[in-house]
Amino acid sequence: MDPVIKLKILVGTVTGTAESVAQAIQMDCTDLVGDIEVQLMDGLDIKVFDEEALFLICTSTYGSGDVPDNARALFDSLDLVPKYLGTVRYGVIALGDLGSHGATFCFGGKLFDERLQGLGAHRIGEIWCHDASDGSVPQADGAAWCRGWLTLALAA
Secondary structure (H helix, E strand, O other): OOOOOEEEEEEEOOOOHHHHHHHHHHHHOOOOOOEEEEEEOOOOOHHHHHOOOEEEEEEOOEOOOEOOHHHHHHHHHHHHOOOOOOOOEEEEEEEEOOOOOHHHOOHHHHHHHHHHHHOOOEEOOOOEEEEHHHOOOHHHHHHHHHHHHHHHHHHO
16 A cells, blocks of 8 residues: 555536445555545535545436536636646546436546546546446446556556
8 A cells, every 4th residue: 555645536416426436446446545534525616636546537428428417616617727747646437327318328427537638647548438228336436447457557
């Protein structure tokens, strides 16, 4: 465990599923990273990325491929107050429903990824997309994915 690294999980959610995935990660991954903070995106803006941390965007998709309402201010600030985020390292967990929203599946997370990369931030690994229509448990699957992602991030 590297005591210097902090994992900050930024949560965009409508129904609470993304928050419960983040909490499962927080409980399951403390042996890899001792300092894990889960923070809802409510009221946040681009300044959240000023903190020295490894970031994990954990967000659902709202409506027809948008970010959740509680993530809107942060998402919009990435355009309205753009700045270079070249020191930011992050990963993305995107939640969606392929059965109901195939054309916009997991766009909430994909939109954040696109904006962050456009500002110079470095995504570690691939975006993990969870499909609510396949019957899997996002909390368990998300925590398992995050263990592998954290191993990759800590080695980088």
